[in-house]
Amino acid sequence: MKGERQSCFYRCIIEGGTRVLKKIPVAVPVLNGNESKYVMDCIESTWISSNGSYIGRFEQQFADFCGVKHAVSCTSGTTALHLALLAHGVQAGDEIIMPTFSFIATANAVAYCGATPVFADSDPDTWNVDPASIVSKITDKTKGIIAVHLYGHPADMDRINEMAEHYGLFVLEDAAEAIGAEYKGKRTGSLGDSAVFSTFGNKIITTGEGGVFTTNQDELAAKARLLRGQGMDPDHRYWHPIIGYNYRMTNIQAAIGCAQMEKAEWHIAERIRVAGLYGEALQSLEGISLPVQKEWAKHVYWMYSVVLEGATEQQRDLVMRQLLELGIETRPFFYPMHTMPPYRHLQPDEDFPVSMKLCASGINLPSHALLTKEDIQWIADCLAKVLSRC
Numbered sequence: 001m002k003g004e005r006q007s008c009f010y011r012c013i014i015e016g017g018t019r020v021l022k023k024i025p026v027a028v029p030v031l032n033g034n035e036s037k038y039v040m041d042c043i044e045s046t047w048i049s050s051n052g053s054y055i056g057r058f059e060q061q062f063a064d065f066c067g068v069k070h071a072v073s074c075t076s077g078t079t080a081l082h083l084a085l086l087a088h089g090v091q092a093g094d095e096i097i098m099p100t101f102s103f104i105a106t107a108n109a110v111a112y113c114g115a116t117p118v119f120a121d122s123d124p125d126t127w128n129v130d131p132a133s134i135v136s137k138i139t140d141k142t143k144g145i146i147a148v149h150l151y152g153h154p155a156d157m158d159r160i161n162e163m164a165e166h167y168g169l170f171v172l173e174d175a176a177e178a179i180g181a182e183y184k185g186k187r188t189g190s191l192g193d194s195a196v197f198s199t200f201g202n203k204i205i206t207t208g209e210g211g212v213f214t215t216n217q218d219e220l221a222a223k224a225r226l227l228r229g230q231g232m233d234p235d236h237r238y239w240h241p242i243i244g245y246n247y248r249m250t251n252i253q254a255a256i257g258c259a260q261m262e263k264a265e266w267h268i269a270e271r272i273r274v275a276g277l278y279g280e281a282l283q284s285l286e287g288i289s290l291p292v293q294k295e296w297a298k299h300v301y302w303m304y305s306v307v308l309e310g311a312t313e314q315q316r317d318l319v320m321r322q323l324l325e326l327g328i329e330t331r332p333f334f335y336p337m338h339t340m341p342p343y344r345h346l347q348p349d350e351d352f353p354v355s356m357k358l359c360a361s362g363i364n365l366p367s368h369a370l371l372t373k374e375d376i377q378w379i380a381d382c383l384a385k386v387l388s389r390c
């Protein structure tokens with residue numbers, strides 16, 4: 001792939017005499033390393049289940065990459081969150097503070113433990129949880145904080161960690177979208193007491209479905225491993241001192257993960273390349289705000305996102321529909337979790353003005369390693385055209 005970059009997306013092609021529009025997808029997994037070789041190795045060796053050498057290898061690569069002692073692989077980012085919360089001892093009656101602007105899994109994992117998600121508002125610049133909003137939610141039931149590194153930009157970890165220390169809370173990073181992102185030179189996964197990653201098909205590093213829990217604390221890692229494998233005593237086969245889960249990653253998934261991790265720096269550099277091209281192509285377009293990168297942060301741009309200033313949800317959705325007609329797939333920002341049916345009874349009288357505004361007016365543009373400069377210029381031109389009509 002070096003040197004030239006061949007786009008595999010054609011905006012407008014002639015097929016059998018008719019004009020066909022091909023979509024530019026928001027995300028595609030890029031499997032251009034040793035993925036097939038390692039997967040074939042699993043099949044030929046018959047090590048296709050959750051034993052096999054790729055699992056330990058993937059975990060080691062992941063831990064080394066994040067600069068942490070332990071990485072525990074599992075079936076998804078969501079199960080990694082569940083394992084993390086259980087490892088931290090979260091139980092019924094506990095409150096866990098998190099941004100309302102995140103993917104629903106962050107709250108759901110808390111609900112799985114019988115605990116209560118408590119939502120905080122976001123910072124208008126980074127779109128990440130606002131530490132001042134966290135403080136206002138702390139009660140004597142608060143047990144921990146989940147800091148989400150949204151779309152690849154790290155949360156303001158020093159302020160969150162200081163607060164957590166002051167109130168005796170744990171800090172769990174939801175780094176599902178932010179492998180390789182840095183806070184003051186330190187990588188995500190190493191910034192709180194523990195962290196989780198997702199390796200779903202659209203994430204920066206993928207295993208199809210999958211997740212990873214990371215921590216420097218031996219006890220948390222041991223607990224997560226125990227819970228992942230049906231709670232079976234590691235020194236006593238078929239003896240189960242606790243109720244565990246089957247959250248094990250397969251060797252085939254880990255094989256893909258090993259190949260992905262060998263090229264982790266490349267995958268991340270590609271996201272940053274794409275973001276740089278968008279930044280150039282969109283900088284003079286009026287009426288939109290572009291993602292920021294704080295001076296203390298390295299942003300890895302899982303998604304390249306723009307906010308349509310002052311737009312209502314309907315106006316934003318119209319822009320997305322018009323882009324789709326031009327062959328460009330986009331996604332809306334997540335809906336704030338406090339507005340979702342399972343959670344909207346929790347903080348009915350509270351306002352989340354920043355999140356409400358962002359979530360109604362934000363769009364994720366196509367963000368993946370196969371986008372060429374021409375693709376991005378085309379997307380920027382289409383966005384300009386659509387906005388000029390609004």
Ligand SMILES: *Cc1c(COP(=O)(O)O)cnc(C)c1O
Pocket residue numbers: 075076077078079102103105106148174176177197198199200209210211
């Ligand atoms: C993707 C994602 C998850 C869940 O990961 P899965 O692997 O899809 O279960 C959790 N939190 C955030 C912020 C995510 O983006």
